[in-house]
Amino acid sequence: MDILVLIKQVPGTNKVEVDEKTGVLKRDGVDSKMNPYDLYALETALRIKQNKGGKISVLSMGPPQAESIIKEAYMMGADDGALLSDRKFAGADVLATSYTLSQGIKKIGKADLIICGKQTTDGDTAQVGPEIAEFLGIPHVANVRKIIEIKEKSIVVEMDMPETVEIVDIKFPCLITVEKDIFQPRLPSYKKKLETKDREIKVFSLKDFDDKNEKKYGLNGSPTQVERIFPPSVNNDKEIWQGNSDELTEKLYKKLKDLKFIQ
Amino acid sequence: EEDIPQIDKNKWKGICVYVDHVEGNIHPVTFELIGKARELASKINHPVYAVFIGENIKDKAEEILHYGVDEVFLYDNKELVDFRIEPYTACFEDFINKIKPSIILVGATTVGRSLAPRVAARFRTGLTADCTVLDVKENTDLVQIRPAFGGNIMAQINTPNTRPQLATVRYKVMSAPQRNDEKSGKITLMDIEKEKLNSNIEVISVTKKEKEVSISDAEVIIACGRGVKSQKDFEMIKELCDLIGAQIAVTRPLIEAGWADAKRQIGLSGRTVKPKLIITCGISGAVQFTAGMRGSDCIIAINKDEKAPIFNVAHYGIVGDLYEVLPRLIEKIKVSKGA
Ligand SMILES: Cc1cc2nc3c(=O)[nH]c(=O)nc-3n(C[C@H](O)[C@H](O)[C@@H](O)COP(=O)(O)OP(=O)(O)OC[C@H]3O[C@@H](n4cnc5c(N)ncnc54)[C@H](O)[C@@H]3O)c2cc1C
Ligand SMILES: Cc1cc2nc3c(=O)[nH]c(=O)nc-3n(C[C@H](O)[C@H](O)[C@H](O)COP(=O)(O)OP(=O)(O)OC[C@H]3O[C@@H](n4cnc5c(N)ncnc54)[C@H](O)[C@@H]3O)c2cc1C
Incomplete structure (x- = not known):
């Protein structure tokens, strides 16, 4: 069974800078790490492989330094990895990102099961998985919280809905996005680090893709535009009360009464 | 940038809300979005639509008419009894092709977060996630404001040259309008070819979670x-x-x-x-x-x-x-x- 896990490099902290003009993130020089939610996706793949055998590939789109998260995936047990990297991919929104990844997936060959994280900690949209499935023309199920059974031609999973839990059987090839806590991710192993330190990371750029139309990638291929970025507003219409505890209690009591929360 | 052809925005009219439901039980985020859609629609003089996909949902569609929509488009087929991504996307696609709405609002529920991106990709258009503020410009461009980076940053996002424009909104972010005693607007039953409702997903069971105070x-x-x-x-x-x-x-x-x-x-x-x-x-x-x-x-x-x-x-x-x-x-x- 061939499993493909999609992993993204994200800033190591939430304090990041944005290019005022383009609204695109300044990622250079910012400490980065693997999107924490993707660790759950990778762990899910590793558990499936433990039970059923097969091969795990990882794929990422990003700048050249994103190779580091592919190395990290090797240290956790991934067999194979590729990076999609090209200046022409820069500034991509969800649509352009998903299209690029779907072209990359076609390039690296068939996968029975594609696993994505639930969302990222930077863009935070949770939209990339479903859009890739659409571009590949395969079914997907989001918010998977449990793998129930791997059959020969399909996978049975549990999907978390607001008021219900649904058990569904999806035919291969398909894509799932997994909830955190589906499995506890393992730590990278030092032994694997030594074993995999020379393992190849394939790098593909636009010229390797079937569809070389530049207008479909990066900022050009992005229907959404970030017009401006700003800090969350603070509420200026407020009262701050100070004083001794009796005064404070009196004020609070009166306010609750005025607002009719106390009859 | 070189000359990218500009689309004709006048060909896209209407603000549509996806009726989020499981087994016909309409999620309240739907009404909140209808309220927002009405507010936006009045600024650009567009109608408000709802698209409702499921089985045996005619009665439930009547309820939506109490909240001030102009037209509910109904896809009512037995293949649509449970949410499965391919047939639901097919219905949405059919609706968009026939009605050409300018803006589509979807609740950021499990279903909405799965369906909206699929539809956006099919039409190669933009989708903005988890909007907290929505407004509309005179030229019908939707102004979408959303938090990112764990709420440390707010971004204002625009979809300037593709239609329809899609946005998801979480439950309890917008306010639901009052339910009117009178109904208004109408229900239109939509036809779709059976072949489009095939799926590689089989729903084995749907279990209610224990009712908890939320x-x-x-x-x-x-x-x-x-x-x-x-x-x-x-x-x-x-x-x-x-x-x-x-x-x-x-x-x-x-x-x-x-x-x-x-x-x-x-x-x-x-x-x-x-x-x-x-x-x-x-x-x-x-x-x-x-x-x-x-x-x-x-x-x-x-x-x-x-x-x-x-x-x-x-x-x-x-x-x-x-x-x-x-x-x-x-x-x-x-x-x-x-x-
Ligand atoms: C402030 C801000 C707001 C934004 N808002 C929007 C918006 O509303 N709409 C929009 O279209 N774009 C938006 N973007 C752009 C968008 O976030 C990213 O550029 C897009 O590349 C990835 O989306 P995501 O990070 O939300 O991924 P998600 O959809 O949250 O990621 C889900 C999963 O997809 C996989 N994945 C995602 N990206 C990659 C990758 N590069 N390589 C490999 N796997 C990957 C991972 O498995 C991940 O767990 C925004 C960007 C910023 C900075
Ligand atoms: C990715 C990510 C996601 C997160 N998601 C969430 C989330 O969903 N929800 C969430 O809550 N947090 C979340 N956090 C954690 C968040 O950053 C904060 O750490 C957390 O909210 C702090 O909780 P707190 O205010 O209870 O504790 P603290 O920050 O420790 O604050 C305690 C406060 O109590 C006051 N205090 C102490 N004693 C008294 C007293 N006797 N009377 C009156 N005041 C007193 C102190 O002055 C202090 O301000 C997340 C963090 C990350 C990184």
């Missing part, structure tokens, strides 16, 4: 943070909750300490709440927390540190010790109730 639905919430020193102090908080009809909620550290069920966590990695009143007790006001409650109608914060960031979002800030204020408040309320 803090998302609470009108009054008392939220506790690490300023509450021990789990047994919850007794005092619960007593106050009972007196004012509140639900108890907590910050993430208290979940990590195992003091409360994860469903009671407010914030980015918890629930979004929008009660009429929230009283925060010993909560510092990290953005990850406030992201889940800043929409509340009235926020009262109790914190002994006057510099705590919670005072930036609070309407009434009480600089004081919760162990001094709350017992006195409880006493006062009890006395007033004659207990």
Whole structure:
């Protein structure tokens, strides 16, 4: 069974800078790490492989330094990895990102099961998985919280809905996005680090893709535009009360009464 | 950039809301979005539509007519009884091709977050996630404001040259309109070819989760943070909750300490709440927390540190010790109730 896990490099902290003009993130020089939610996706793949055998590939789109998260995936047990990297991919929104990844997936060959994280900690949209499935023309199920059974031609999973839990059987090839806590991710192993330190990371750029139309990638291929970025507003219409505890209690009591929360 | 052909925005008319439901039970986010759609539509003089995909949902569609839509488009087939991505996307595609709405609003529920991106990709158009503010320009461009980076940044996003424009919005972010006694608007039954409703997904079972009180639905919430020193102090908080009809909620550290069920966590990695009143007790006001409650109608914060960031979002800030204020408040309320 061939499993493909999609992993993204994200800033190591939430304090990041944005290019005022383009609204695109300044990622250079910012400490980065693997999107924490993707660790759950990778762990899910590793558990499936433990039970059923097969091969795990990882794929990422990003700048050249994103190779580091592919190395990290090797240290956790991934067999194979590729990076999609090209200046022409820069500034991509969800649509352009998903299209690029779907072209990359076609390039690296068939996968029975594609696993994505639930969302990222930077863009935070949770939209990339479903859009890739659409571009590949395969079914997907989001918010998977449990793998129930791997059959020969399909996978049975549990999907978390607001008021219900649904058990569904999806035919291969398909894509799932997994909830955190589906499995506890393992730590990278030092032994694997030594074993995999020379393992190849394939790098593909636009010229390797079937569809070389530049207008479909990066900022050009992005229907959404970030017009401006700003800090969350603070509420200026407020009262701050100070004083001794009796005064404070009196004020609070009166306010609750005025607002009719106390009859 | 070289000359990219501009689309004709006049060919796309109407603001559409996806009717989110499981087995015909309409999710309340739907009504909130209808309210928003009406507000936007009146600015650009567009109609408000709803698209409803399922089985045996005619009666439920009637209910939507009480909330001020012009037309409900109904896809009612037995293949649509459960949410499965391919047939639902096919219906949505059919609707968009036939009606050409300018804007589509989808609730950021499990279903909505799965369906909206699939539809957006099919039409190669933009989708903005988890919008907290929506407005519309004269040229029908949707102004979409959303938090990213765990709420540390707000982004204003535009979809200037593709249609339809899609946005998702979480439950309890917008306000639902009043239900009218009278119905208005009409229901239109849509036809779709059976072959389009095939799926590689088989739904084996749908089990109701145990009905739990959800803090998302609470009108009054008392939220506790690490300023509450021990789990047994919850007794005092619960007593106050009972007196004012509140639900108890907590910050993430208290979940990590195992003091409360994860469903009671407010914030980015918890629930979004929008009660009429929230009283925060010993909560510092990290953005990850406030992201889940800043929409509340009235926020009262109790914190002994006057510099705590919670005072930036609070309407009434009480600089004081919760162990001094709350017992006195409880006493006062009890006395007033004659207990
Ligand atoms: C402030 C801000 C707001 C934004 N808002 C929007 C918006 O509303 N709409 C929009 O279209 N774009 C938006 N973007 C752009 C968008 O976030 C990213 O550029 C897009 O590349 C990835 O989306 P995501 O991070 O939300 O991924 P998600 O959809 O949250 O990621 C889900 C999963 O997809 C996989 N994945 C995602 N990206 C990659 C990758 N590069 N390589 C490999 N796997 C990947 C991972 O498995 C991940 O767990 C925004 C960007 C910023 C900075
Ligand atoms: C990715 C990510 C997601 C997160 N998601 C969430 C989330 O969904 N929800 C969430 O809550 N957090 C979340 N967090 C954690 C968040 O950053 C904060 O750490 C957390 O909200 C702090 O909780 P707190 O206010 O209870 O504790 P603290 O920050 O420790 O604040 C305690 C406050 O109590 C006050 N205090 C102490 N004693 C008293 C007293 N006797 N009377 C009055 N005041 C007193 C102190 O002055 C202080 O301000 C997330 C973090 C990350 C990184």
